[in-house]
Amino acid sequence: MLVAAIQMNSQDDKEKNVRSAESLIDVAAQRGAKLAVLPEMFNFLGPGEQRPSEAEQIPGPTIERMMAKAIQHRMFIIAGSILETAPEPGKVYNTSVFINPEGNIIARYRKIHLFDVVVEGQPPYQESATVVPGDEIVISETDFGTVGLSVCYDMRFPELYCELVRRGAQIISIPAAFTLHTGLAHWEVLIRARAIENLSYVIAAAQVGSHPVNRECYGNSMIVDPWGTVLARAPNFESAVVSEIDLQYLNKVRTNLPSLTHRRDGIY
Amino acid sequence: MLVAAIQMNSQDDKEKNVRSAESLIDVAAQRGAKLAVLPEMFNFLGPGEQRPSEAEQIPGPTIERMMAKAIQHRMFIIAGSILETAPEPGKVYNTSVFINPEGNIIARYRKIHLFDVVVEGQPPYQESATVVPGDEIVISETDFGTVGLSVCYDMRFPELYCELVRRGAQIISIPAAFTLHTGLAHWEVLIRARAIENLSYVIAAAQVGSHPVNRECYGNSMIVDPWGTVLARAPNFESAVVSEIDLQYLNKVRTNLPSLTHRRDGIY
Numbered sequence: 437m438l439v440a441a442i443q444m445n446s447q448d449d450k451e452k453n454v455r456s457a458e459s460l461i462d463v464a465a466q467r468g469a470k471l472a473v474l475p476e477m478f479n480f481l482g483p484g485e486q487r488p489s490e491a492e493q494i495p496g497p498t499i500e501r502m503m504a505k506a507i508q509h510r511m512f513i514i515a516g517s518i519l520e521t522a523p524e525p526g527k528v529y530n531t532s533v534f535i536n537p538e539g540n541i542i543a544r545y546r547k548i549h550l551f552d553v554v555v556e557g558q559p560p561y562q563e564s565a566t567v568v569p570g571d572e573i574v575i576s577e578t579d580f581g582t583v584g585l586s587v588c589y590d591m592r593f594p595e596l597y598c599e600l601v602r603r604g605a606q607i608i609s610i611p612a613a614f615t616l617h618t619g620l621a622h623w624e625v626l627i628r629a630r631a632i633e634n635l636s637y638v639i640a641a642a643q644v645g646s647h648p649v650n651r652e653c654y655g656n657s658m659i660v661d662p663w664g665t666v667l668a669r670a671p672n673f674e675s676a677v678v679s680e681i682d683l684q685y686l687n688k689v690r691t692n693l694p695s696l697t698h699r700r701d702g703i704y
Numbered sequence: 705m706l707v708a709a710i711q712m713n714s715q716d717d718k719e720k721n722v723r724s725a726e727s728l729i730d731v732a733a734q735r736g737a738k739l740a741v742l743p744e745m746f747n748f749l750g751p752g753e754q755r756p757s758e759a760e761q762i763p764g765p766t767i768e769r770m771m772a773k774a775i776q777h778r779m780f781i782i783a784g785s786i787l788e789t790a791p792e793p794g795k796v797y798n799t800s801v802f803i804n805p806e807g808n809i810i811a812r813y814r815k816i817h818l819f820d821v822v823v824e825g826q827p828p829y830q831e832s833a834t835v836v837p838g839d840e841i842v843i844s845e846t847d848f849g850t851v852g853l854s855v856c857y858d859m860r861f862p863e864l865y866c867e868l869v870r871r872g873a874q875i876i877s878i879p880a881a882f883t884l885h886t887g888l889a890h891w892e893v894l895i896r897a898r899a900i901e902n903l904s905y906v907i908a909a910a911q912v913g914s915h916p917v918n919r920e921c922y923g924n925s926m927i928v929d930p931w932g933t934v935l936a937r938a939p940n941f942e943s944a945v946v947s948e949i950d951l952q953y954l955n956k957v958r959t960n961l962p963s964l965t966h967r968r969d970g971i972y
Contacts, residue, residue: 548968548971549963549966549968550966552962552966553960553961553962554959554960554961555960556960569968571971572971573971573972589963589966592963593963593966593967593968594862594897594901595862595863595866595972596968596971598862598972599972618961621900621931622900622932625893625896625932626901629862629893629894629896629897629901632860632889632893633860633861633862633894633897663889664889692821692822692823693822693886694820694821695817695821695857695860698817698818698857699861699863700817700837700839700861700864703816703839703840703841703864704841704861704863704864704866704867
C-alpha cells in the first residue's frame with residue numbers, strides 16, 4: 437500500500453490552490469499512491485481577516501473537486517484541512533476531510549488545539565480569533581488500516597495521539613502549515629516521537645515557503661514508520677512524496693516492543 | 705543553577721560502581737553542579753537472577769553513601785535508580801531516590817513501566833520477572849524548581865510526563881540504561897519530544913557500553929532545554945556533563961508558546 441504526503445505552497449488565490457492540489461494528486465496517483473494527504477489550509481492560506489469569507493460548507497466547492505479526484509483515481513484522499521463555515525457569524529472550523537475512492541466523505545475532524553502563539557520575528561498568531569475549536573477525536577477504519585486524524589498544532593499534544601491509538605489508529609494523518617521558526621526546532625522531533633511512542637505510521641503533509649501575509653512555512657513533509665524511521669521527506673518546494681505502509685511490519689514492531697500494552701491508564 | 709548528568713558503565717561489582725558514582729559526583733561538584741543525576745541501576749547492573757540479592761532498603765548502604773556525598777558537596781543528588789527490596793520474596797522495585805543538600809531523602813519514585821521487550825540480537829528483556837512496578841507519580845518541589853521523577857522505559861509513555869507537568873514539574877529527571885539498539889533509533893527523539901511538548905528541562909543520565917550479561921547501552925546522556933535544544937551530551941564513556949538550568953528562560957518559552965494552557969483535558 438503506497439501513500440503520499442503532498443506538500444504545497446498555498447496562497448490567497450483559491451482556484452490556483454485547488455488546481456495545484458489536483459495536479460499533485462495526479463502525480464501521487466501516477467506513482468501508485470492509494471492514499472494522498474494534503475496539507476492544512478491547502479485551498480486558502482491568506483490573511484486572517486479573509487478567512488471567514490473563504491470558508492465553505494462540507495461538502496462544498498473545494499471538497500467536491502477532491503471527491504471527483506478520489507473517484508477518478510480510485511484513491512483515498514485526506515483533504516488536509518479547509519476552513520469550514522461555523523454556525524457563529526464570522527467564525528470557521530479548521531477541518532480535515534477524509535474521502536474514500538467512491539467519493540464519499542468517511543470522516544471529518546475539526547482541529548482541537550488552536551495556534552495562539554508568539555513566534556520570533558512575526559506578529560502573534562491568534563488562530564482562535566476566527567477559528568472555533570472542535571471537540572471530537574476522530575478515527576476512521578478502512579480496508580488498509582485505521583486512520584487517526586489531526587491537524588498541525590495538535591502535534592504538540594501527545595495525549596491526543598495516545599487516545600487515537602487507544603481507539604485503534606495505526607496510521608496518523610498530520611496535515612500542517614508549521615512555521616519555519618518552530619519547524620526548524622520541533623517538526624521532525626515531534627513527528628518521529630508520535631510515530632515511536634504510538635508504534636504507528638505518520639503521514640505529515642506540510643505547507644512550504646512564503647504565504648501572505650508575512651508567513652513562512654517549514655515544509656519537510658514526511659512519512660515516518662512505527663520505528664521512527666523517516667521513509668520519505670519532501671524537498672523544499674511543492675511536491676508529492678510516496679512511500680509504503682506495511683501493517684505486517686507495524687504488527688511485528690508492536691509485538692516486539694509492546695509498549696501500547698504497557699500503558700498504565702489508571703495512573704496518569 | 706548548574707546541573708549534571710552522570711553517565712556510567714556499571715557492572716556487577718557494587719562497591720566499584722558506588723565508588724565510580726562518588727568520584728563522578730565529585731567531578732560534577734567541582735564543575736559547580738548543584739544537582740547531579742545518576743543513571744538507572746547505577747550501583748548494580750548485572751545478571752537478572754542476582755537482582756533480588758543485590759536489592760537494598762532505602763535508605764541502605766548505597767543511599768547512605770549518596771547522602772554523605774550530598775552533604776559533603778551541599779548539592780542535590782538524584783540517585784538514578786537502585787534495586788529496592790520489595791515485600792514479596794524474590795521481588796524488587798526499581799527506585800529513584802532524590803536527596804537534598806542536607807542529606808535527607810525528599811522523594812522516591814518507583815518505576816511505573818517495566819521493560820518487557822524483545823530487542824534484536826539479544827535475549828528478551830523481562831523486567832517484570834523480578835521488578836514490581838510502582839503506581840505513584842512523583843514530583844518534588846525544591847528552591848531551584850519543581851522536579852518530576854521517571855526512569856528509562858517510562859520515556860515511551862508521554863502521558864506520564866503530561867501529568868508530571870500538570871502537577872508542576874519544570875525539570876524532568878530520566879535516569880536510564882537504554883539499550884544500544886533502541887537508543888540509536890529512539891533515545892534523542894523521545895527525550896527532546898518530552899522537553900518540547902512539556903516545555904521543561906530534561907536531564908537524562910544513562911548507562912553506556914557493555915554490561916553483564918550480554919547487554920549494551922547507548923550512552924548519550926544529555927541535558928535538554930524547554931525549546932528542545934541539546935545543551936550537553938556525554939561522550940561515549942563514563943563522564944559528568946554539566947549545563948545551566950534557567951527558569952526565567954523556561955518561563956519565557958512557556959509564555960510565548962503557551963501550549964500547556966491549550967491542553968484539552970476533558971477530551972482525551
